[in-house]
Amino acid sequence: MTRGDRRSTAAPAPDPAASAVPPPAPAGAAKDAPRDAPASPGHAPAPPTPSPPSAGRGTSALRDRVRHAGLPYLLLVPALVLELLVHIVPMITGITMAFRDLTQEYIRNWGAAPWAGLDNFHIAVDVNAPVGEALLRSFAITCAFTVLAVGLAWLLGATAAILMQDTFRGRGLLRALFLTPYALPVYAAVITWSFLLQRDNGLVNHVLHDQLGLTDAPPFWLVGDNSFFSLVVVSVWRTWPFAFLMLTAALQNIPRDVYEASAIDGAGMWRQIRHITLPALRPVNQVLVLVLFLWTFNDFNVPFVLFGKSAPESADLISLHIYQSSFATWDFGAGSAMSVLLLLFLLLVTAAYLLLTRERAPRATRSCGTRRRKRAHV
Amino acid sequence: MxxxxxxxxxxxxxxxxxxxxxxxxxxxxxxxxxxxxxxxxxxxxxxxxxxxxxxxxxxxxxxxxxxxSPMAAPVSFLWTRRILLTLLAVFAATPLYVMLSSSLKPLQDVTGSFRWIPAHLTIRPYLDIWETVPLGRYFLNSFIVSAAATLCSVVVATFAAYAVSRYRFRGKRVFTVTVLSTQMFPGILFLLPLFLLFVNIGNATGIALYGSRGALILTYMTFTLPLSIWMLAGYFDSIPRDLDEAAQVDGCGALGALFRVLVPAATPGIVAVGIYAFMTAWGEVLFASVMTNDVTRTLSIGLQGYSTQTEVYWNQVMAASLVVSVPIVAGFLLLQRYLVAGLTAGSVK
Structure with a gap:
């Protein structure tokens, strides 16, 4: 999509979007306007232009300035329209839905659903009632699952990335193998795992029971308490290659002379890893851990494919829980209230995380890096 | 190893x-x-x-x-590496091996106790998967949806990333923060409202979005947009401004500079964004489970068709999983060096 005649590849591209987006005009205008009509109403969607478009008609210098002020907004219009339609508007809708008594009969015309005030939230957080209790349990399970899965995924990814920083025979092949679980479509990977975890004909029980004889009877892995660990293993298997990929990319940015200098100073392999590699990874870790946390916490795909629509209690992740309680009872108001609570929680955690890590991360790495480099030039 | x-x-x-x-x-x-x-x-x-x-x-x-050779390593390190990487390789490879070996077994061999080495080999499952469920149609649907979503996402993200990387404008920070923060919202929060929105748009305008491929394309391209913009903007930032400014001085215009200078120079970043978008669309389950019908069903839901019969055809399930994975894994492994390059520029600044 990048080779050949750029103009012609660019021109038809927005069309599929245009056919799907109800207001397609701005998407088309975004491209054409700056070329043919410098100060035309094509600039209208750009909200705060410093000078009104009509003023630019006088001199070419002024026109250029208007063009420059408007162009970034025009370039953003397609993205903005999509974000508004698919993210922002539904989100606001979702938040308003949480305050309505939105049950099955109002699906076709949800605007007619009566306002419910905070009722939905009361139901969701009332720990003594069954709904609130189930939500709280699901939340606790999700927290435990996320901590375990993210920690393990990061650990495996970092281990592999650091051990494979140096070239050795077969490294390319091994890297391809490690990345394959991440490249597999979720459902294909998880269906395969569900076969491995079958009680009677799965590999896990074959190894544990038949070959090693660790259990008296073949245990169930997809129902009951064991399903929590199944979920963790499957999730780690799928996500650790992503940590590996990100950290591998980050390791390539560490300048070689830092290692050389420290080696001259007498730092051994393990000290280099502890004092150069790990601190240099800190900025990437900041993003990586956050992304892993959000993906894992919100994970719907893995439990949905692994357990089907009804997850066992011990593996009832919050996304699946909300999905089930919304579509099982068609009480979308309560489901939305739960989603909003989930969103608030994620916002809080993310904000706290960013505040905490911003304080420390850059200073630590910079001081370490410069100290090393300074020593190298003594 | x-x-x-x-x-x-x-x-x-x-x-x-x-x-x-x-x-x-x-x-x-x-x-x-x-x-x-x-x-x-x-x-x-x-x-x-x-x-x-x-x-x-x-x-x-x-x-x-x-x-x-900064990493010329002591023996303890070499042995640690050997052992740990072997364990990781076994962990990564076992399910892949099971997928492959079970897809070549006859049905009675996958219903009994598991065997590491298949007793009988057959390619029958690979022929049967197309009959048991309309896998060909699911394949086509997934391909149309993923390809369209990827193409649109890359184009839209390129424009937006160009603006973010090369221009100062009011609201830039608000835009980037808002767009990136949508990344952390749970998909479940959007699911119900989008579902209702598409149903209501259909009722009001007669455009049947709900259940159509268009709705999925629209959803997927937007969901991949934030990370795509972020990665591409990072990539554009790593390209010297002089390059496209020189092109503009030569009379290229802003878009000319984008398409003749920046886009060719940012090919690795654009390929990386494309891979990411395609993989996301190809693997998505949540929205596909609600927004498709029998005609537009994609692979992510369609593959479960083998499991809902009275008997689970595990050998066919494995064969189908393998068939739908091969194109995407092959593409990913061929292009992964672009992905590493794109991530390096986008995230590590």
């Missing part, structure tokens, strides 16, 4: 690495590097001088060889 001598980069370094490795254990108490001094004669001059200057000359002789 056998390993060679770490980074024998050149003839000189192999020559010096061998004694260095053999003396490593004792290097701490070896007398002031007589052996190292002899090998360093062949080493690059700059390095040798720097080494001599640190702390009174050739301290720690063994490390002088390690300086050129």
């Amino acid at each position: 056998s390993e060679g001598v770490p980074t024998p980069a050149s003839a000189t370094s192999t020559a010096s690495a061998a004694p260095a490795a053999s003396t490593r254990g004792a290097s701490a108490d070896s007398p002031r590097g007589a052996p190292a001094a002899s090998t360093r004669g062949a080493a690059p001059d700059r390095l040798g001088r720097r080494a001599r200057r640190t702390a009174g000359g050739a301290r720690r002789s063994g490390r002088a060889g390690a300086a050129r």
Whole structure:
């Protein structure tokens, strides 16, 4: 999509979007306007232009300035329209839905659903009632699952990335193998795992029971308490290659002379890893851990494919829980209230995380890096 | 997983690495590097001088060889690496092996106790998967949806990333923060409202979005947009401004500079974004489970068709999983170096 005649590849591209987006005009205008009509109403969607478009008609210098002020907004219009339609508007809708008594009969015309005030939230957080209790349990399970899965995924990814920083025979092949679980479509990977975890004909029980004889009877892995660990293993298997990929990319940015200098100073392999590699990874870790946390916490795909629509209690992740309680009872108001609570929680955690890590991360790495480099030039 | 001598980069370094490795254990108490001094004669001059200057000359002789191959490793490290990487490889490969071997077994062999080595081999499952469920149609649907979503996402993200990377404008921060923060919202929060929105748009305008491929394309392209913009903007930032400014001076115009200079220069980043978008769309389950019907069903939901029968055709499930994975895994592995390059520029600043 990048080779050949750029103009012609660019021109038809927005069309599929245009056919799907109800207001397609701005998407088309975004491209054409700056070329043919410098100060035309094509600039209208750009909200705060410093000078009104009509003023630019006088001199070419002024026109250029208007063009420059408007162009970034025009370039953003397609993205903005999509974000508004698919993210922002539904989100606001979702938040308003949480305050309505939105049950099955109002699906076709949800605007007619009566306002419910905070009722939905009361139901969701009332720990003594069954709904609130189930939500709280699901939340606790999700927290435990996320901590375990993210920690393990990061650990495996970092281990592999650091051990494979140096070239050795077969490294390319091994890297391809490690990345394959991440490249597999979720459902294909998880269906395969569900076969491995079958009680009677799965590999896990074959190894544990038949070959090693660790259990008296073949245990169930997809129902009951064991399903929590199944979920963790499957999730780690799928996500650790992503940590590996990100950290591998980050390791390539560490300048070689830092290692050389420290080696001259007498730092051994393990000290280099502890004092150069790990601190240099800190900025990437900041993003990586956050992304892993959000993906894992919100994970719907893995439990949905692994357990089907009804997850066992011990593996009832919050996304699946909300999905089930919304579509099982068609009480979308309560489901939305739960989603909003989930969103608030994620916002809080993310904000706290960013505040905490911003304080420390850059200073630590910079001081370490410069100290090393300074020593190298003594 | 056998390993060679770490980074024998050149003839000189192999020559010096061998004694260095053999003396490593004792290097701490070896007398002031007589052996190292002899090998360093062949080493690059700059390095040798720097080494001599640190702390009174050739301290720690063994490390002088390690300086050129910074990761020339002690034996403990090599064994740790061997063991850990073998364990990881087994963990990563086992399900892949099971997928492959079970897809070649007849049905009675996958319903009984598991066997590592298949007793009988057959390609029957690969022929049956197309009959049991309309896999061909699911395949086509997934391909149309993923390809369209990827194409649109890349184009839209390129425009937006160009604006974010090259222009200062009011609201830029608000835009980037808002767009990126949508990344953390749970998909479940959007699911119900989008579902209602598409149903209501359908009722109001007659455009049947709900259940159509268009709705999925629209959803997927938007969901991949935030990370795509972020990665691409990072990539554009790494390209010197002089390049596209020179093109603009030559009369290219802003868009000319984008398409003739920036886009060719940012090909790795754009490919990376494309891979990411395609993989996301190809693997998505949540929205596909609600927004598709029998005609527009994609692979992510369609594959579950083998499991809802009275009997689960595990060999066919594995064969179908393999068939739908091969194109995407092959593409990913072929293009992964672009992904690493794109991530490096986008995330590590």
